[in-house]
Amino acid sequence: MRDFLPNSWSAFAEWMANFVIHFNVLAAKYGLESEITQLTLDNSWVQYWVQAKFNAKQQEKQLTDFIDGIVNSEPGAPPPTEPLWALPPNQPANIGTGLKKKLRALARQIKANPLYTKSDGEVLGIISPDEAGLSPADTAPQFTVRSLPNYAVETDFRKYGTDALRVEFRHKGGNWILAAILTSSPGVFNIVPSVSGDAEQIEVRGIFLLKNQPFGNYSPTYNVVIQP
Secondary structure, eight states: OOOSSOSSHHHHHHHHHHHHHHHHHHTTTTTOGGGHHHHHHHHHHHHHHHHHHHHHHHHHHHHHHHHHHHHHSOTTOOOOOOOOOOOOSSOOOOOOSOHHHHHHHHHHHHHHSTTOOHHHHHHHTOOOHHHHTOOGGGOOOOOEEEEETTTEEEEEOOOTTOSEEEEEEEOTTOOOEEEEEESSSSEEEEOOOSSTTSOEEEEEEEEEEETTEEESOOOOOEEEEEOO
16 A cells, blocks of 8 residues: 655655644544644654755755865955854754654554544545545546735645645646645645736646656646736
8 A cells, every 4th residue: 555654855744744733633533632742742853854954955055065166266266155054943852763653553543443534534644545546547636726915826625645736837828837736735826927017817737746756637727817
């Protein structure tokens, strides 16, 4: 059975945040209130260290640029800016090892409860594609789109056990462009208009992602008017 936990760190952090939010609501139904405190600590740890991992990539580039600027620039050239190399503030306490195995065990416990429903599993993000009965040949996302100020678009969707929804847009007569990769619903993304300050009708479509690869078919094409 394919796993419900995303592979990429950024997607896992979003999954974890979504899981904890909805688990806090459903914990009483499944008699798991005692898990809330530890899950909250686990989530704080995940969010901090995934952000630290992202920052480290940015800092590594700064460090490379700094060394390259000193070693390979012309004599007398202005020195490059020294890189900032530090962890984010407010480092949380460490948690126990084996987090993903513990999360899978907790998901199995929820699913074994007689009160369990697939709708709860979908909200929590613990349904695998196999459980959802998805096959690539007949799977395509369906979602709603709503225009928001500042050229933003909100979409409401269900993942049905996949990792994320890849959303693309195009201007009239243009090519499809990546708009966002959404791991929780509702999702909001911004579009750069063809003419700043003008409203514009664009087309939006989406496809599921599974293990960072497209899964199934594209959704129908939706029209939405983006506005300042």
